[in-house]
Amino acid sequence: QVHLVESGGGLVQPGRSLRLSCTASGITLDYYSIGWFRQVPGKEREGVSCIPSSDGTTYYADSVKGRFTISRDNAKNTVYLEMNSLKPEDTAVYYCATDYPYRGGRYGTICGRSRRDYDYWGQGTQVTVSS
Numbered sequence: 001q002v003h004l005v006e007s008g009g010g011l012v013q014p015g016r017s018l019r020l021s022c023t024a025s026g027i028t029l030d031y032y033s034i035g036w037f038r039q040v041p042g043k044e045r046e047g048v049s050c051i052p053s054s055d056g057t058t059y060y061a062d063s064v065k066g067r068f069t070i071s072r073d074n075a076k077n078t079v080y081l082e083m084n085s086l087k088p089e090d091t092a093v094y095y096c097a098t099d100y101p102y103r104g105g106r107y108g109t110i111c112g113r114s115r116r117d118y119d120y121w122g123q124g125t126q127v128t129v130s131s
Helices: none
Strands: 005-007 010-012 017-023 034-039 046-051 068-073 079-082 091-098 125-129
Touching: 005 010, 005 091, 010 017, 017 091, 017 125, 034 068, 034 079, 046 079, 079 091
Parallel strands: 010 125
Antiparallel strands: 005 017, 017 079, 034 046, 034 091, 068 079, 091 125
């Protein structure tokens, strides 16, 4: 059974950093693309970043490019989202997702950018950026 758990969210002042974790059970995350998304009330869930299953191109939304970094720790079966220089507009519930069961990734070396590319999701972790 595939299970994703996000952690690391919280309340932080503008300009500070947080690192979100997405840990999986039931699958080996290294085999699949992983996406990070975020959602605020009344708005659609938007893609923030994704990482393919193998050497390929990571993706960042323009709004986070240069500030956020996605990475894997295969030994811990975990994907991270390092968020620096946080802004109030980064406030949202952050979700991770996997494109399991597409071993090698649904699109190979390119990770999916749309929420429709992912069928398995974590429960989300709240990030609040406020002074």
